[in-house]
Amino acid sequence: MKNFKKILGLIVLVVFMVSIVGMYGNTGVDAKTTEKVKIRAVTYFTGADPWTNTWKEAIKDFMAKNPNVEIVDEATPAANDAIRTKIKTDFASGNEPDVTFFFVGADAEPLLKSGKVFIWDDELKKDTKWSSNIYKSALAFTTYNGPIKEYKGKVYAIPTIGFYEGLYVNVDLFNKYNLPLPTDWDKFIKAVNTFKSKGIIPIAGSILESYYLIETFILSAGGPQGHNTPFHPSWEKGLNIIKDLYKMGAFPKDALTLQDAQAQALFADKKAAMMINGSWCVGGLKDKVNTKIMPVPVVPGGKAHPTDIIGGFGSGWYVSKDLNKKKNGWPVKFVKYITSPEVEAKFIAVGGVPAIKCKVPNVTPVAQSGYDMMAKANSVSMPIDAQILPEAFTKIRTDLAYVVTGKKTAKHLLAEAKKIQDSVKK
Amino acid sequence: MQILKNKKYAIGLLLPALLLVSVFIYYPLFATFYYSFFDWRDFSNYKTFVGLNNYVQMIQDYAVRKALVNTFIMMVCVIVFQVGIALVLALIVDSIKAGYKFFRTVFFFPVVISGTAIGLMFYLAYAYDYGLLNAIMTAFGGQKKVWVTENSALIMVLIPVIWQYVGFYFVIFLAALSKVPHDIYESALIDGITGIKKAIYITIPLIWDVITVCISLAIVGTFKVFDIVYVITGGGPMDASQVLGTYLYKIAFTGQNQGYASAIGVLIIVLGIILSTISNKLTERETITY
Numbered sequence: 001m002k003n004f005k006k007i008l009g010l011i012v013l014v015v016f017m018v019s020i021v022g023m024y025g026n027t028g029v030d031a032k033t034t035e036k037v038k039i040r041a042v043t044y045f046t047g048a049d050p051w052t053n054t055w056k057e058a059i060k061d062f063m064a065k066n067p068n069v070e071i072v073d074e075a076t077p078a079a080n081d082a083i084r085t086k087i088k089t090d091f092a093s094g095n096e097p098d099v100t101f102f103f104v105g106a107d108a109e110p111l112l113k114s115g116k117v118f119i120w121d122d123e124l125k126k127d128t129k130w131s132s133n134i135y136k137s138a139l140a141f142t143t144y145n146g147p148i149k150e151y152k153g154k155v156y157a158i159p160t161i162g163f164y165e166g167l168y169v170n171v172d173l174f175n176k177y178n179l180p181l182p183t184d185w186d187k188f189i190k191a192v193n194t195f196k197s198k199g200i201i202p203i204a205g206s207i208l209e210s211y212y213l214i215e216t217f218i219l220s221a222g223g224p225q226g227h228n229t230p231f232h233p234s235w236e237k238g239l240n241i242i243k244d245l246y247k248m249g250a251f252p253k254d255a256l257t258l259q260d261a262q263a264q265a266l267f268a269d270k271k272a273a274m275m276i277n278g279s280w281c282v283g284g285l286k287d288k289v290n291t292k293i294m295p296v297p298v299v300p301g302g303k304a305h306p307t308d309i310i311g312g313f314g315s316g317w318y319v320s321k322d323l324n325k326k327k328n329g330w331p332v333k334f335v336k337y338i339t340s341p342e343v344e345a346k347f348i349a350v351g352g353v354p355a356i357k358c359k360v361p362n363v364t365p366v367a368q369s370g371y372d373m374m375a376k377a378n379s380v381s382m383p384i385d386a387q388i389l390p391e392a393f394t395k396i397r398t399d400l401a402y403v404v405t406g407k408k409t410a411k412h413l414l415a416e417a418k419k420i421q422d423s424v425k426k
Numbered sequence: 427m428q429i430l431k432n433k434k435y436a437i438g439l440l441l442p443a444l445l446l447v448s449v450f451i452y453y454p455l456f457a458t459f460y461y462s463f464f465d466w467r468d469f470s471n472y473k474t475f476v477g478l479n480n481y482v483q484m485i486q487d488y489a490v491r492k493a494l495v496n497t498f499i500m501m502v503c504v505i506v507f508q509v510g511i512a513l514v515l516a517l518i519v520d521s522i523k524a525g526y527k528f529f530r531t532v533f534f535f536p537v538v539i540s541g542t543a544i545g546l547m548f549y550l551a552y553a554y555d556y557g558l559l560n561a562i563m564t565a566f567g568g569q570k571k572v573w574v575t576e577n578s579a580l581i582m583v584l585i586p587v588i589w590q591y592v593g594f595y596f597v598i599f600l601a602a603l604s605k606v607p608h609d610i611y612e613s614a615l616i617d618g619i620t621g622i623k624k625a626i627y628i629t630i631p632l633i634w635d636v637i638t639v640c641i642s643l644a645i646v647g648t649f650k651v652f653d654i655v656y657v658i659t660g661g662g663p664m665d666a667s668q669v670l671g672t673y674l675y676k677i678a679f680t681g682q683n684q685g686y687a688s689a690i691g692v693l694i695i696v697l698g699i700i701l702s703t704i705s706n707k708l709t710e711r712e713t714i715t716y
Contacts, residue, residue, distance in 0.1 A: 081679045088469040088682075110468035208662060254554035256663035257574045266555060391467070391681035398676065401663045405576075424467070
């Protein structure tokens with residue numbers, strides 16, 4: 001019995017040691033791979049995102065070219081603000097990733113406040129072969145102009161995929177009912193009334209997720225100056241236009257609870273004639289030929305130029321200052337690879353507006369109409385949620401339902417949101 | 427010391443669990459209470475002490491009041507329908523001989539489905555253009571209707587919330603009923619007591635302690651309702667189906683105001699403790715041993 005116990009003990013010991021050796025083998029801790037660099041990259045290229053496959057392919061290619069580098073893909077969904085929570089808590093707790101693809105504007109400030117974000121200016125000057133491909137206008141969106149001294153006037157993120165917001169039009173439906181395209185307000189309203197009378201949803205818009213309705217109509221009402229001035233009087237007019245359209249029956253009947261994804265499906269399935277949305281919808285369209293993207297028409301008395309649009313470069317590549325130093329500059333090298341014209345072309349082929357000069361093959365007519373709109377734009381304004389506190393914007397967005405149903409005035413809602421905004425500045 | 431010596435293995439075995447509970451329950455609990463006195467946004471390292479400001483804001487906040495009212499309505503409905511239906515089903519299933527296992531499995535099944543999946547299922551069922559309910563309506567020649575409105579939103583989220591956990595209480599009641607000795611029923615049968623009278627005068631008093639536990643669980647569970655409401659309505663339209671959990675999420679993660687969200691979290695914890703204590707007191711009866 002004693003011998004049996006000894007043998008059993010020996011077996012357990014051997015198994016344990018074999019497992020330990022196996023574990024070391026799996027983690028790559030051996031003589032050959034001791035210099036292996038691991039780079040944690042957080043993006044929102046998860047399964048639900050149209051760029052996921054391109055992203056996965058890009059990191060695979062990078063690892064094949066650089067066998068000593070392992071990219072740890074920590075993609076987190078943008079839905080329900082999961083990415084915001086992850087990135088902000090990671091930076092606040094000292095667990096920041098080496099490379100981060102994250103929003104710019106108001107969302108960037110907590111990251112910059114931590115002082116952990118790499119400043120790109122020197123690298124942009126040093127490596128002109130790479131940086132000369134990046135559009136200066138795109139870099140302007142990721143240049144900091146706020147109160148944090150360390151970053152003032154500096155580039156804190158490298159832009160890559162830009163966006164625009166506009167009016168999507170199912171041209172075939174307009175042709176079917178002999179309607180002119182909604183290039184001005186009268187034609188737009190005529191289209192709304194005609195489609196409503198024909199049982200077609202005029203505008204596939206969600207009041208629950210009304211980001212794009214709010215931004216585009218406020219721009220239309222106040223022009224870039226009004227739109228870009230927090231709580232400008234023209235904001236009230238913009239919200240009231242949405243209310244008027246809601247009362248006209250321009251939106252789906254369940255617009256108060258309809259989610260944006262379902263609204264997009266209504267447009268893609270031709271159940272709706274128009275949709276106000278962003279460039280990220282292009283990939284999901286079924287008909288990429290009979291669909292056109294154009295600026296939202298100027299509302300009566302609106303201050304916008306007919307080609308003013310919402311758009312820009314709302315996300316960029318951040319690198320951790322300390323981790324880049326610690327890892328011999330590999331995080332920066334990786335971002336340079338991702339923002340090279342070759343990789344950029346692959347990303348833009350899926351959708352979005354390039355921040356980097358590249359040749360995109362096979363551009364669809366609808367995507368081309370989006371690029372044309374962006375190219376002809378008199379001005380491009382960043383959305384409102386990049387300019388005011390998330391809490392204040394959330395108040396405007398989620399309480400818009402009260403305004404469109406007449407339970408609260410636009411003035412009252414904006415006053416409530418401004419109160420939130422002002423309470424923080426004190 | 428002698429007691430400690432004798433119980434050292436028990437204490438040793440309990441310590442890891444205590445450590446886990448402390449780290450993942452008690453520490454966040456006290457941290458939430460602490461953060462509720464700060465203006466803390468964007469999960470940043472910068473917090474400003476604001477005293478009771480977040481609590482004052484909470485009192486003035488219409489959405490919090492609406493969420494509280496909805497939570498109380500939900501609580502009453504959950505007690506009446508969730509626990510009530512579960513009890514009725516358990517009494518019926520307990521009285522049948524054939525199909526006992528079948529019904530037990532069928533009624534318990536919704537409990538194992540995630541709340542998010544159930545929420546999505548009902549969201550799609552209620553949808554106006556692609557929804558199941560409207561597809562049925564039009565198939566029978568009816569007109570499509572908007573199912574989730576300001577007036578109906580709370581009921582529309584209550585249906586899946588109640589439906590999901592009926593099976594949970596049903597299984598608990600079934601287990602309690604199986605413990606009731608058969609000779610009591612046989613004596614009752616001799617005295618001529620059958621059917622509803624048997625349930626009211628014999629079965630329910632005998633399992634009363636289990637019923638009180640279920641009521642307490644249902645009350646506490648109401649404060650945890652989140653996923654189903656979040657997926658179906660997001661608390662809207664116009665806060666019509668807002669509950670404290672969804673509002674806390676909206677403030678903390680969409681609004682990025684963690685200080686105010688912590689104050690709402692404290693309200694949920696305090697209400698949960700108070701209400702479960704009251705329910706325990708109200709349902710207190712002398713335990714019947716058999």
